[in-house]
Amino acid sequence: MKRWAASGEALAGRYFRCSDGLIVRDPGISSMTQVLTGLIENGEFAEVLQRLD
Incomplete structure (x- = not known):
């Protein structure tokens, strides 16, 4: 995560x-919500979290 912080x-x-799995660096619902919002905005949500049948 440190490497990715520098590279973006x-x-x-x-x-x-x-x-x-998905691990969020900072604890709390707010941090998880911000990560999920960022994934949606970047179009990566469906790639990271895949629906199970």
Whole structure:
């Protein structure tokens, strides 16, 4: 996340994602909401969080 903070990736290092999870750097509902809003605004929401059938 530190590397991405410098490069601007992953909303400036505010989250980490893997195939079955999403980790938000800062605790709290506000931080999670800001990350989800950023993913929606960048068009990455469906890529990061995939719907399960």
